[in-house]
Each structure stands twice: as structure tokens, then as C-alpha cells.
Amino acid sequence: MIMDNNLIVNIEQLIEKSNSILVFAHKRPDGDAVGSVIAFSLFLKSKGKKVTALLPDDPPPEYDFLKGFDSIVKKAEGEFDLYISLDEADLSRTYNIPDNIPKEKIINIDHHKSNTYFGGLNVVLPDYSSTCEILIEIVGERGNTDIYNALYTGMLTDTGGFKYANTSVRTLKHAIELIEKGVNHAYISQMVFMRMTRGKIKLLALALETLEFYGDKAVMTISLDMLNKTGTTMKDTESITGYTLVTRGIELGVLLREEAENRTRVSFRSKGKYDVDLMAKEFGGGGHKEAAGCTIDTDLQTASKIIKEKVIGL
Structure with missing residues (x-):
């Protein structure tokens, strides 16, 4: 565990107090946005929460192998107890979410250094390769294969298959941890990078x-x-x-x-x-x-x- 444990405790406390939760990411979603929304939605559902997973634009089809892909919606209305923004530097990067969300109801989890800290609780870690890498530490040992597959996908894509300079020792250690938990690196790589139409x-x-x-x-x-x-x-x-x-x-x-x-x-x-x-x-x-x-x-x-x-x- 590398992230400040107090952050994780604070996240857990807000989640425990909430029943209905909206999990969302930015428009024109990439692999990190798709993977983080799917993974954290599945994680929250495993805790008995009523979860809506939202991406304002259709996710790219190369991620359709992930369990939870078909549950993503493009618009959410009404009120939720908690709003979790993932991989989003600013709320202006999304749409189709309720207007005037109270700041104290927002958990903002992101790795962009340009993040505007718009949440009541902000977990912004620019030295992490991806939002999915942050979520790996939040989920810890409490995930399952479907959750870990989604997290691995986001980390894999945001590092360009571990080619980019944002690939750190910590990133590779997290990759090893997920593979040890049952993630199939070859399968996910093929599904993401080798299925061009x-x-x-x-x-x-x-x-x-x-x-x-x-x-x-x-x-x-x-x-x-x-x-x-x-x-x-x-x-x-x-x-x-x-x-x-x-x-x-x-x-x-x-x-x-x-x-x-x-x-x-x-x-x-x-x-x-x-x-x-x-x-x-x-x-x-x-x-x-x-x-x-x-x-x-x-x-x-x-x-x-x-x-x-x-x-x-x-």
C-alpha cells in the first residue's frame, strides 16, 4: 500500500454513508475512463450499493469484453447520495450528469496535474500512471477477477502497453499483483490492441x-x-x-x-x-x-x- 491510508478511510466512510451512487468519467472516454468506471462500479455493487455507471459518450468497442460494459449509461437524472468522478480533471469535461451537485457529495479521484480539485474529497495523484492504478490501491484485496481485469485494462492503455514514461516501478508492481490475482495479460492486450476492424x-x-x-x-x-x-x-x-x-x-x-x-x-x-x-x-x-x-x-x-x-x- 503506497497511498495515504487516511484517504482510503475517508473514501470508505463516505461510501458507507451512501446508498445511491453515481460513478462517472469524462467525455470521449479512453481505456482508463472505461476501466475505472467499470471497476469501481462493480466494487461498489459488491458492497451492496445501488450504482449507476455513466460515460457521456459511447465507450470504444475494444473494451466490450469487460464485464459491466453493457451496464454503462450515457445520462443520469435525479439525485444521488454520492457522486464519484474518475479520471476527470474538471467537471466541464463531462455532461449528462445532474446540475448543481453539492461539492461535499463529490469524491474526485484523478491523476491529471491540471485537476481543479472540485470535490469535497479530492484524491489527485499525478505521479500515478492512471486513475485505475489509484483504484488498485483503494480496492486492494477486496476485488474479484472482473474488477481486476477492468483496472488492468485502464492501466495498460494509459501506459501504452507499459511503453510510456509514466510507467513506474510502482506501476509494474501493481501489474504483477493483478496478474497474480488472475488477470491474463496476453488476453487483455489482444482484446485491446489487436482487434482493429x-x-x-x-x-x-x-x-x-x-x-x-x-x-x-x-x-x-x-x-x-x-x-x-x-x-x-x-x-x-x-x-x-x-x-x-x-x-x-x-x-x-x-x-x-x-x-x-x-x-x-x-x-x-x-x-x-x-x-x-x-x-x-x-x-x-x-x-x-x-x-x-x-x-x-x-x-x-x-x-x-x-x-x-x-x-x-x-
């Missing part, structure tokens, strides 16, 4: 054709036309960002995705030389030093010009 493969091929290099930086774009041609959706683009970094000598990768006619989503990835959290913040976004994003309210061509000028100037 043919449409997504075709989309990746088109995206790679747009790749441009600027010294040790690379920029790639995905247009709505490319999605239409391949029969894919924005959800299919989530794991493509990493391909901007696979070329030898590249330290900074950027993927621009046309989300609508005048809205472009930008994802930044770094091997450590560049702090992409700072870059994303310049455009109203944020994230981590090596993985961040933002949305620019303009068309893809204009956004691409803006980002390329920024990249070239580094």
Missing part, C-alpha cells in the same frame, strides 16, 4: 498518407471524408494518435481530427522531450506532459495551419 485499418492507411515531418516532429490528419470512405466513426480514431510517434527520431506527434465543419480535435503525444500539456493549454486544452489534447473551433485546414506553425516554431 477492417474499416479502421483502412482509415489508418489513409491517415498515414497525410503524415508530414518537421525535424523531430510529425503531424497527421483525419478528415470527415476519410471516415465516410472507410465506414468508420470518430471513436475509431482514438488509438491512431500513437502512430505519430512510431517513426525513428520523432519526439513529438500531433493528430488533427475533423470533428465537425468548424471544429477540429487535436491530440499531442511526446516521448518526453516536449511538454505537450503546455502546448494543449495554449489552445484551451490540457492533459499530461506526454499526452494531451484540445479542441479548436475552426475547420481542419485552418487548424492544421495553426498547429503546424506552432510545431515548426518549437
Whole structure:
């Protein structure tokens, strides 16, 4: 156990006093958001709580093997005794939750350094690889295979299969602990990383054709036309960002995705030389030093010009 035990005690006390609990994470959920919401919802249900698991956007299909995936809802109304926010730096990153939630009813568990500490109880640990890694210490020995599978999935994806610099000794120790509890690393890795649809493969091929290099930086774009041609959706683009970094000598990768006619989503990835959290913040976004994003309210061509000028100037 590495986390301050008092934090866990405080979490437990709030949970014990509550019957109905809403567990939720951010829009456009990634593996850590999906894994943490599923895992903690299952954990709370095992304690006899009435739990609603919410993700405001559909979770990517690569996580459909996790038990509890089909129980996730996109909207929650009414009041709950307790609200648990996971993997969310700010409440503005979600929607479809009740308005005006009393701060004292919110437990905020997250690993983003940009967290705004919006909860009555805030468990914000930026040196942890993922929110799921934090939850591993909260759940401890009280989980089961389904809970541990979800936690492992979130930790695996947020570390890029343990490739990214956020993979610490503690992270690998937690991975070993979960494998010792019955998690099948090979199975989860295959389900998450090796189930691309043919449409997504075709989309990746088109995206790679747009790749441009600027010294040790690379920029790639995905247009709505490319999605239409391949029969894919924005959800299919989530794991493509990493391909901007696979070329030898590249330290900074950027993927621009046309989300609508005048809205472009930008994802930044770094091997450590560049702090992409700072870059994303310049455009109203944020994230981590090596993985961040933002949305620019303009068309893809204009956004691409803006980002390329920024990249070239580094």
C-alpha cells in the first residue's frame, strides 16, 4: 500500500454513508475512463450499493469484453447520495450528469496535474500512471477477477502497453499483483490492441498518407471524408494518435481530427522531450506532459495551419 491510508478511510466512510451512487468519467472516454468506471462500479455493487455507471459518450468497442460494459449509461437524472468522478480533471469535461451537485457529495479521484480539485474529497495523484492504478490501491484485496481485469485494462492503455514514461516501478508492481490475482495479460492486450476492424485499418492507411515531418516532429490528419470512405466513426480514431510517434527520431506527434465543419480535435503525444500539456493549454486544452489534447473551433485546414506553425516554431 503506497497511498495515504487516511484517504482510503475517508473514501470508505463516505461510501458507507451512501446508498445511491453515481460513478462517472469524462467525455470521449479512453481505456482508463472505461476501466475505472467499470471497476469501481462493480466494487461498489459488491458492497451492496445501488450504482449507476455513466460515460457521456459511447465507450470504444475494444473494451466490450469487460464485464459491466453493457451496464454503462450515457445520462443520469435525479439525485444521488454520492457522486464519484474518475479520471476527470474538471467537471466541464463531462455532461449528462445532474446540475448543481453539492461539492461535499463529490469524491474526485484523478491523476491529471491540471485537476481543479472540485470535490469535497479530492484524491489527485499525478505521479500515478492512471486513475485505475489509484483504484488498485483503494480496492486492494477486496476485488474479484472482473474488477481486476477492468483496472488492468485502464492501466495498460494509459501506459501504452507499459511503453510510456509514466510507467513506474510502482506501476509494474501493481501489474504483477493483478496478474497474480488472475488477470491474463496476453488476453487483455489482444482484446485491446489487436482487434482493429477492417474499416479502421483502412482509415489508418489513409491517415498515414497525410503524415508530414518537421525535424523531430510529425503531424497527421483525419478528415470527415476519410471516415465516410472507410465506414468508420470518430471513436475509431482514438488509438491512431500513437502512430505519430512510431517513426525513428520523432519526439513529438500531433493528430488533427475533423470533428465537425468548424471544429477540429487535436491530440499531442511526446516521448518526453516536449511538454505537450503546455502546448494543449495554449489552445484551451490540457492533459499530461506526454499526452494531451484540445479542441479548436475552426475547420481542419485552418487548424492544421495553426498547429503546424506552432510545431515548426518549437
